[in-house]
Amino acid sequence: MIIAGIDCGAKNTKTVILKDGNIVGKGMILTGFDQVSAIKGSLDAALKDAGIDARDVDKISGTGAGTEEIKDADLRVNEIRAMAKAANYLFPSARTVTDVGAEMGRAAKIDEKGKVVDFAINEKCAAGAGAFIEAMARALEVRLEDMGPMAIQSDKSIPMNAQCTIFAESEVVGLIHAKTSKVDISKAIHDAMASRIVSMIRRIGVNEDIVMIGAVGLNPGFVDSLRTQLEIDKVHIPADPAFGAALGAAVVLKEEV
Amino acid sequence: MIANYGYKDGSGDYFIAIDTDRCDGCRRCVEACPFNVFEVVDEDPNDPFREGPIVIVVTDKRKKIKYECGPCKPPTNRPPLPCVEACPQGAISHSW
């Protein structure tokens, strides 16, 4: 059975192809302003990666901000559920999962079957999502992919006063004028962002093993700050964490069929 | 006076309301809060003619009150808030 899980996210649309329960292909396209086109492009890219023809896909499962635009979806999966199932599939020992994407952050307490026991969400505020780091990268005039590696070089912990992305941009400019190094500023940015996610996770309880999915999991600076503030040695992050929700959606559909 | 400390952002309204007419600066809330959200000051910064100590929300915590108070507010099975319980005059209330 071939299942495609599509996560139409605020920034990127991701697709995972499962064949008999194994991941055989992945594709990611910038969502942009045309969700329908991105959904098709993402699926096509994943199929190409898997070497599978579109006609051989048995079922499609959809999730994400643009779920409604996935017209061919046989099932639409709630993002919390997708997140939980993804964690369980990847790490059966997972009991806490967090998903931090471009425009939202989520955390869930899950059981050994990947069922959601409790959850918290952080949305509609850019300061609690990847958009924060993106905006700060622009203010620092640093490439987004360089932000994390810079942060882990710092040994300082400068608290940020601003809790809003817009005000933080001005604060960063102020720090630059005060001759604070970009490395230290980057660390401050990641610490601030991580503290918001950590607070959300603490609401549902920190129970190991902890899993992180979502594109922000690729950011070593964020992961480091998160780990330190959670006071946990290990946070489990899959390769390609951005595909977490898409994978979860596919797994949910597979289990229902 | 009702002093509301906190903020409103895209994700919601987060305010701690302190009824200054009921507060006598007893500090029970300061001791009850696990996250040092409150402090008692000698003069009311919002009322120059009020005499006597008053509790305020610590300035550094005001703009992230949702995150500071987060651990006391689990999504399910939420227990009574320690600060609200601690105040004998019922001067404290939360908007979320």
Next chain:
Amino acid sequence: MPEEDKREYWRWTESNWRNPDIEWEDAKIVTVGIDVGSVSSQAVVMTDGQVYAYSNMRTGSDSPESGRNALNFGLESTDMPESRIDYCIGTGYGRVNVPMADRSITEIACHARGAHFIYGPEVRTVLDVGGQDCKAIRCDEKGKVVNFLMNDKCAAGTGRGMEVFADLLSVPITDVGERSFQIKEEPEPVSSTCVVYAKTEATGLLRKGWEVSEVLAAYCSAMAERIFSLIDRIGIEKEFAITGGLAKNRGVVDRLMKEIGLEPMKTDWDTQIAGAVGAALFGYALVQKGKGRKK
């Protein structure tokens, strides 16, 4: 024009003023209120509780100097020496950085007092939307605060949020009001409260062919809704008055007042000086109670 025209869409005019009907030499008590906001600063000089002179200028990046600059700018149109001042109160975001202040009082208390002076003793609800915050205050007939809330965490519903949009749409901030009404009909408000997400939404609307004035209207509408829900939390009792820079933005104010269903109070005073006026009045009251200068 031969040079590159680098428009700064967020700029507004700075000003100072002196009361031609008052001679400072005749005053018994001279007090000063200095309001250092994150975006603008004002200094108000009062003689026996009347406004003698004031200044309104951009705070700039140097908060410790802003109080000094505002006071200098305010005294510039007078011949009164600074030594004549009996008491000085600092207020606003940067109030701890007004070195010449004898005392600092929060902008909440000062805005209530200032609105009471500027608008009259019938005022019971004051809305102040400044550069980086939004305050709603309920006061009594004496201008004393009864209930308040302030948001200075989130840019939405503040002057800064408006500046970001003015910049995005290349509309001078002083033109926002008028431009936002150059539309055939009121569009749906922008759905995102968060300014960062609203910007993305606005870009999408422009791509879909929306006119700049329509996008502006949609954003002003969203801001009005948001400010309304904030003040609704403490209740709105008439009479209702607006202070701060946003009072000058018809695009938001007109839409907000439609939701509230009241006529706002009117004044000939510059609404941005409310905080400094209140501060100077507190100074006047304190001197009358026997307080003297620190130094």
